[in-house]
Amino acid sequence: MASNAAVPFWRAAGMTYITYSNICANLVRNCLKEPHKTEAINREKVHFSISKWEGGKPQRPSLFDLIHLKHELGWRIAL
Amino acid sequence: MAMAALRREGRRFANPLLSPRPITAVRPSLFSEEDGSMGVRNISTQVVRNRMKSVKNIQKITKAMKMVAASKLRAIQVRAENSRGLWQPFTALLGDTPSSASGHALQALFDGSLIFKSKLVAPCVDVKKNVIVTISSDKGLCGGINSTSVKTSKALHKLVSGPDKETKYVILGEKAKAILIRDSKQDIEISITELQKNPLNYTQVSQSYALIGGRVPILTKFVPKLTVSVLADDILKNVEFDALRIIFNKFQSVVSFLPTMATVLSPEVVERESEAGGQIGDLDAYEIEGGETKGEILQNLAEFQFSCVMFNAVLENACSEQGARMSAMDSSSRNAGEMLDRLTLTYNRTRQASITTELIEIISGASALEG
Numbered sequence: 463m464a465s466n467a468a469v470p471f472w473r474a475a476g477m478t479y480i481t482y483s484n485i486c487a488n489l490v491r492n493c494l495k496e497p498h499k500t501e502a503i504n505r506e507k508v509h510f511s512i513s514k515w516e517g518g519k520p521q522r523p524s525l526f527d528l529i530h531l532k533h534e535l536g537w538r539i540a541l
Numbered sequence: 542m543a544m545a546a547l548r549r550e551g552r553r554f555a556n557p558l559l560s561p562r563p564i565t566a567v568r569p570s571l572f573s574e575e576d577g578s579m580g581v582r583n584i585s586t587q588v589v590r591n592r593m594k595s596v597k598n599i600q601k602i603t604k605a606m607k608m609v610a611a612s613k614l615r616a617i618q619v620r621a622e623n624s625r626g627l628w629q630p631f632t633a634l635l636g637d638t639p640s641s642a643s644g645h646a647l648q649a650l651f652d653g654s655l656i657f658k659s660k661l662v663a664p665c666v667d668v669k670k671n672v673i674v675t676i677s678s679d680k681g682l683c684g685g686i687n688s689t690s691v692k693t694s695k696a697l698h699k700l701v702s703g704p705d706k707e708t709k710y711v712i713l714g715e716k717a718k719a720i721l722i723r724d725s726k727q728d729i730e731i732s733i734t735e736l737q738k739n740p741l742n743y744t745q746v747s748q749s750y751a752l753i754g755g756r757v758p759i760l761t762k763f764v765p766k767l768t769v770s771v772l773a774d775d776i777l778k779n780v781e782f783d784a785l786r787i788i789f790n791k792f793q794s795v796v797s798f799l800p801t802m803a804t805v806l807s808p809e810v811v812e813r814e815s816e817a818g819g820q821i822g823d824l825d826a827y828e829i830e831g832g833e834t835k836g837e838i839l840q841n842l843a844e845f846q847f848s849c850v851m852f853n854a855v856l857e858n859a860c861s862e863q864g865a866r867m868s869a870m871d872s873s874s875r876n877a878g879e880m881l882d883r884l885t886l887t888y889n890r891t892r893q894a895s896i897t898t899e900l901i902e903i904i905s906g907a908s909a910l911e912g
Contacts, residue, residue, distance in 0.1 A: 483845075507742070515731065
């Protein structure tokens with residue numbers, strides 16, 4: 463149960479449980495063999511656009527896909 | 542594709558099609574420009590023929606959209622039904638807490654049409670910071686499901702807001718955004734769209750959670766102690782919440798959708814409530830493994846609960862959307878069919894009338910020659 467000891471660390475890195483478990487899930491997907499690997503990765507595509515609102519005005523929407531998110535959270539350490 | 546085509550068609554023919562007047566009332570104006578001028582005797586059937594063609598095209602499009610919605614519905618319905626198993630354990634453990642004493646008021650407000658996900662009599666939880674997550678669709682032509690969820694959200698907003706309370710909207714989907722922007726744009730915190738470009742999946746939905754509210758507890762608990770990451774700015778900007786109220790249309794059947802509210806409390810509130818006893822007090826009966834404290838467990842649990850509830854809610858709403866679109870398209874192709882029948886009748890009558898007129902003219906001319 464190495465994950466128990468890891469909790470404070472990923473919390474400190476600014477991750478939530480969800481982000482952490484998604485990273486883990488992504489790792490597992492990457493461990494699959496080829497035909498299944500692409501299939502699994504394609505199934506879990508992330509795409510949405512999000513815009514924050516300030517003072518009743520939407521800010522510029524930003525597109526989110528997995529690559530952006532990885533970049534933002536520094537996932538490269540984990541991957 | 543089909544929808545864009547329909548929009549194009551609709552714009553071109555919007556006037557006659559959408560006019561509330563029955564077709565017979567339009568008829569005189571159709572022919573007035575044709576006959577009378579230039580001494581033309583025969584009534585032109587061109588206008589009616591054109592309209593018949595356009596109505597037929599629209600009917601084809603709505604029929605195609607119905608088929609598409611039906612096939613999409615089947616795929617989503619299975620997933621939505623499977624995803625119900627995700628939130629049920631959480632409801633059993635943490636309860637689903639309708640907001641304070643007002644739960645009944647809200648129910649009364651909707652005449653029993655609003656159901657709460659859980660039948661448990663949950664403890665009264667009155668919190669300061671409410672975030673209402675309104676789930677809607679990106680595309681229209683799907684009946685009233687979007688306006689239902691917006692109406693429910695607005696009522697809830699009215700209900701939970703008070704003097705020292707803060708209520709914010711987080712909006713999923715273009716349609717709710719378009720409605721809420723009119724009168725509550727000051728309260729909108731985040732809007733998320735284009736969620737359905739790829740088939741919905743858990744990763745996607747749970748990622749949106751991380752953006753909605755998940756980072757706040759980190760701010761309060763850990764960031765002061767440890768290195769502030771690049772995210773710190775981002776964190777400060779994000780929504781803080783004590784309770785998330787997720788409003789969506791629960792899929793019941795192709796023709797019935799229930800506006801539903803699901804509540805997710807922040808870990809702090811859950812902890813407070815569990816100290817106070819009541820439904821959540823049962824939590825003490827469970828053993829906690831490992832070296833983590835109850836607070837940490839609850840935080841993880843609350844985050845996971847929200848992502849599960851969201852996943853289910855988004856799927857249910859997508860399912861309702863397709864169902865609503867199916868029935869809406871069904872009725873519009875039926876309407877187009879009825880309209881086509883009426884137009885055909887008009888067309889035939891006019892044609893027959895002109896033939897009869899010609900016959901009468903010929904016969905009377907012939908008899909005039911004889912006589």
